[in-house]
Amino acid sequence: MHGKKKILRNYDFKYDTAYHLDAQLFGQYLKNTIAIPNGVKHIINDIHSFKKDHQGNITQIMCVDGSILPQTDLWIDCTGFKSILLEEWMGQQFQPFDKYLANDKAWACRLPYTDRERQMLNVTDCHALNNGWVWYIPLWNRIGTGYVYSSRFCTPEEAKREFREHIAKQHGPEIAENAEMFEINIKHGKRRRAWVHNVVGVGLSYGFVEPLESTGLLTTHENIIKLVENLNRRNGYITRSEIEGFNFAVDYEVTKFRDFIAQHYALSMRTDTPYWRWCTQLNEYCPEMMGDTMLKQAQFPNLIGNIVGNQSYFAEYTGNMFIAAGMGVKSISTPELIYFSGDRMDVIRKEEEINYTKRRYEEYRDFVIEHIKTLPSHYQFLKDNIYGGKDDHAL
Secondary structure, three states: OEOOEOOOOOOOOOOOOOOOOOHHHHHHHHHHHHHHHHOOOOOOOOEEEEEEOOOOOEEEEEEOOOOEEOOOOOEEEOOHHHOHHHHHHOOOOEEEOOOOOOOOEEEEEEEOOOOHHHHOOOOOEEEEEOOEEEEEEEOOOOEEEEEEEOOOOOOHHHHHHHHHHHHHHHHOHHHHHHOOOEEEEOOOEEEOOOEEOOEEEOHHHOEEOOOHHHHHHHHHHHHHHHHHHHHHHOOOOOOHHHHHHHHHHHHHHHHHHHHHHHHHHHOOOOOOOHHHHHHHHHOOOHHHHOOHHHHHHHHOHHHHHHHHOOOHHHHHHHHHHHHHHHOOOOOOOOOOEEEEEOOEEEEEOOHHHHHHHHHHHHHHHHHHHHHHOOOOOHHHHHHHHOOOOOOOOOO
16 A cells, blocks of 8 residues: 555455464464453363263263363364364264375474575465475564475485475575474374264364365364354254254365365476375376366355355365466466357457457556565564564564
């Protein structure tokens, strides 16, 4: 914005801005400023057993210290990959995504800045390596990075060595050598059902795809929204219809995210390692991703959207087009313009109109590029507008 005049069309700072967040600090913020002030009681304990009634509902949960959690109408399983309540206690079988996705492990670490002006990007950056990819998330006081890889194609030691070599190229050998790495086991897949009797799995305890595109954050958010909508729809009165409607919606959503993420690998143009050859040449995505089910969804998107309760279908569909374009997939359709003539619609190819549209696009693109050169760096913007001009790395 420049005064009250918009410099960039269709851009609104309030709505078109994303944020990198420290997940641990954000969790503490939600607990201390939202949850507890609104009556949430925070109990820290370890659970070990349970009791059920004759209908299969959990009535009590026993803790390691001998205490018993009070009886409740609904238990929300947030035990992560362990899925203690949903998978272990309620018997919801885990259904893996290993036919679609190879990555099942990660090495992660935190790096210090050596040149914040240059290294503090305003995007989450990704780099493809021999057996997976590296995320790069710059926060105000540090850089979060990690290597997501497949144990089918390399050992943890080989992955760690490859990751250190990558860090050395990006940040120097000393930073790479001193980086303290921790290992993450990725359990991609979902439980058979998310809501069973009086237990609902939310987030990792229900399902997970992989870190690419941060679908874990999105699915957790969407699970919560759908659950709240169900509970509010009839003031907490729940029937089997609401439960199975919720199960259908979250199953549909995580499955579509799985296919969306798989497309990133399937359409890659890399074939230089066994890992990338499996992703692009050997793995059978098509029968599952482009079969009859996908065709029906394309024919009846409004019905699917209404059942699911949001527009996830359309977001996933348009997202696929952007990913395909980024992977070098070009449209093979003939450029055409549609003209309406009376009650008839004519499709006419007009080279001059096509060239005019292309020229206008290129002019605006060049304008945006030049305008960006006049803006402060991401670091300078945060320093001046978020951190009050301070340069304290510990903020």
